[in-house]
Amino acid sequence: MPNQPLVQTGHTPDLLRQLASSGARDATDSLPCFGERLSRLFGLGDTMTLDAAIAFRTRQPGMPQDAMADRLTGELATLRQALVRRIQAYGEELDAEGESSSEQALNAWLALQRKVAANSRQLRDKVRKAMKDQGQALARLAALDEVFDHTMAGYTAQSFSYIPRVLEQRFENPQTASGQTTDGFHRYCEEARSLLLAELDVRLEPVLGLLEACHHEVNKTP
Numbered sequence: 001m002p003n004q005p006l007v008q009t010g011h012t013p014d015l016l017r018q019l020a021s022s023g024a025r026d027a028t029d030s031l032p033c034f035g036e037r038l039s040r041l042f043g044l045g046d047t048m049t050l051d052a053a054i055a056f057r058t059r060q061p062g063m064p065q066d067a068m069a070d071r072l073t074g075e076l077a078t079l080r081q082a083l084v085r086r087i088q089a090y091g092e093e094l095d096a097e098g099e100s101s102s103e104q105a106l107n108a109w110l111a112l113q114r115k116v117a118a119n120s121r122q123l124r125d126k127v128r129k130a131m132k133d134q135g136q137a138l139a140r141l142a143a144l145d146e147v148f149d150h151t152m153a154g155y156t157a158q159s160f161s162y163i164p165r166v167l168e169q170r171f172e173n174p175q176t177a178s179g180q181t182t183d184g185f186h187r188y189c190e191e192a193r194s195l196l197l198a199e200l201d202v203r204l205e206p207v208l209g210l211l212e213a214c215h216h217e218v219n220k221t222p
Contacts, residue, residue, distance in 0.1 A: 163196075
């Protein structure tokens with residue numbers, strides 16, 4: 001059982017850095033502190049649900065299992081590798097001679113973004129479900145993660161929807177080309193792939209955190 005996990009993903013700031021370099025407005029300096037921003041997302045009902053999750057008591061006592069943590073870690077690695085291959089193939093079906101419209105390019109990217117979102121969400125649900133019979137600590141963490149996931153779903157979707165708007169502007173921006181349409185197209189595809197790879201890692205970070213908690217509980221169990 002390895003003590004250091006798992007699948008090495010990127011970091012959230014990498015996505016923000018790429019968006020900033022693509023011309024997106026950096027509004028982080030004008031935002032309130034993290035606690036205040038988080039409180040704006042939680043209404044009274046959400047707070048009550050969060051309190052219930054904090055007080056959660058599992059009805060299925062159990063012990064963290066090494067095999068479960070390893071199996072789900074392997075699934076995370078396999079999923080990420082498969083999605084990385086799909087993302088890296090973006091642009092192959094598009095016309096590099098300039099006949100592909102921004103709408104065609106964006107629709108192909110959006111289809112990949114939806115796949116990334118759906119696959120990462122399904123794995124996160126699967127990990128939470130498996131954690132619920134792995135002892136009190138992991139069961140409570142799964143309940144807490146479910147509350148945060150549900151409460152922040154709208155905000156998360158809104159935040160990620162900003163990325164394709166940036167890409168659409170970049171496709172139509174003549175500065176993306178270096179004097180040749182083909183060069184500009186390839187540069188756009190490279191940037192689109194890079195942004196989606198960064199988004200993939202951000203979306204998988206909650207899963208990675210849950211699995212790290214599973215490994216931690218397994219390692220400290222006598």
